[in-house]
Amino acid sequence: MLKALFVSSEKPNKFGVSKVVDSLKKKLGKRIKVRLSNSIIHFIRYKPNLIHIHGCWNIKLLLFFIISKLMLIKVIMSPHGMINPISFNQKRLKKLFGWHLYQKLMFLNSDLIIVNSFLEKKNLLNKVRIKSKTYVIPHGIDIKLKKKINKIYLKDKLKFVFFSRIHPSKNLEKLVNIWADNSFLKNFELSIYGEITDHKYFSKFSKKIKNSPNIKYYGPLYRNIQGILSRYDVFILPSNSENFGLVILEAMSSGLYLLINKKLPWKILQTKGFGKQININPYSLSKEVKKLEIIKNKIRRKEFGGKLIKFLKKNYDWNNISKKYESFYLELIN
Numbered sequence: 001m002l003k004a005l006f007v008s009s010e011k012p013n014k015f016g017v018s019k020v021v022d023s024l025k026k027k028l029g030k031r032i033k034v035r036l037s038n039s040i041i042h043f044i045r046y047k048p049n050l051i052h053i054h055g056c057w058n059i060k061l062l063l064f065f066i067i068s069k070l071m072l073i074k075v076i077m078s079p080h081g082m083i084n085p086i087s088f089n090q091k092r093l094k095k096l097f098g099w100h101l102y103q104k105l106m107f108l109n110s111d112l113i114i115v116n117s118f119l120e121k122k123n124l125l126n127k128v129r130i131k132s133k134t135y136v137i138p139h140g141i142d143i144k145l146k147k148k149i150n151k152i153y154l155k156d157k158l159k160f161v162f163f164s165r166i167h168p169s170k171n172l173e174k175l176v177n178i179w180a181d182n183s184f185l186k187n188f189e190l191s192i193y194g195e196i197t198d199h200k201y202f203s204k205f206s207k208k209i210k211n212s213p214n215i216k217y218y219g220p221l222y223r224n225i226q227g228i229l230s231r232y233d234v235f236i237l238p239s240n241s242e243n244f245g246l247v248i249l250e251a252m253s254s255g256l257y258l259l260i261n262k263k264l265p266w267k268i269l270q271t272k273g274f275g276k277q278i279n280i281n282p283y284s285l286s287k288e289v290k291k292l293e294i295i296k297n298k299i300r301r302k303e304f305g306g307k308l309i310k311f312l313k314k315n316y317d318w319n320n321i322s323k324k325y326e327s328f329y330l331e332l333i334n
Contacts, residue, residue: 006021044067049073075110076114081116086240087241162191166192176192178280235260236258236260238260239261252274
């Protein structure tokens, strides 16, 4: 029987890597034996025949890796965006040292690598030649919405929402400055949800939020994400970098139209008509806001919601995504 152990570079929380790992564990746990633990003692007692390491830059993960190799246990690695250029350049000297000391060797000697986007695969292969054992499986999302996605919350004003952690890489400061300083946006509300992971960064523009009647910060959002987001019309994400962008799936599952930074790996949004990739500047925002007729029309909004659900079920339903992981796991140990 397949016994898998998940270990993560992050402490348990309600977002990021932990959220993905927990969702995957729950889905796989219905069919195979899966445990999530960062305890070395538990690992040795559990005796898994496969270990899936989620994340990078953690000496404890190196210990799991070494013990796994000594015990002839198969090792899968998933970096979860931690080797993309922006992430790599944070504490660059420390990460360069770690990369050459152990992280590169872990990738080279793992049995399989699963990344979450083709952009992440490209970033990884630029650093180490492991093409033959690197595969792309996107993140998933629970598709629970049926009637909810067709609910219309539209009023006279379009309501915009930002939902992500508040960190320099999310480029929220630029969005707030544009929203507060340009008259064409004064009739549109921007609501901000997200945990502040860099307080020094947030302090640069928190006063501007307080002084702008059309911008409100509501704090972190951990529960009823779909329900809260579905009260809005447009999801806006100005991030300069996203390995995948789980918040994009959450916005889509809430029936929102999306305006996201051109730098993000989501060209399919425009292809399918679910949103636009734009440059984050006053001209581009003004141009796109004026074009948002699709969500002002209730009939077209319902059609839009139906297409979104079909697209998500086909490509990002956790039930289907977890089966892809299971297939790789079984192939590796057999």
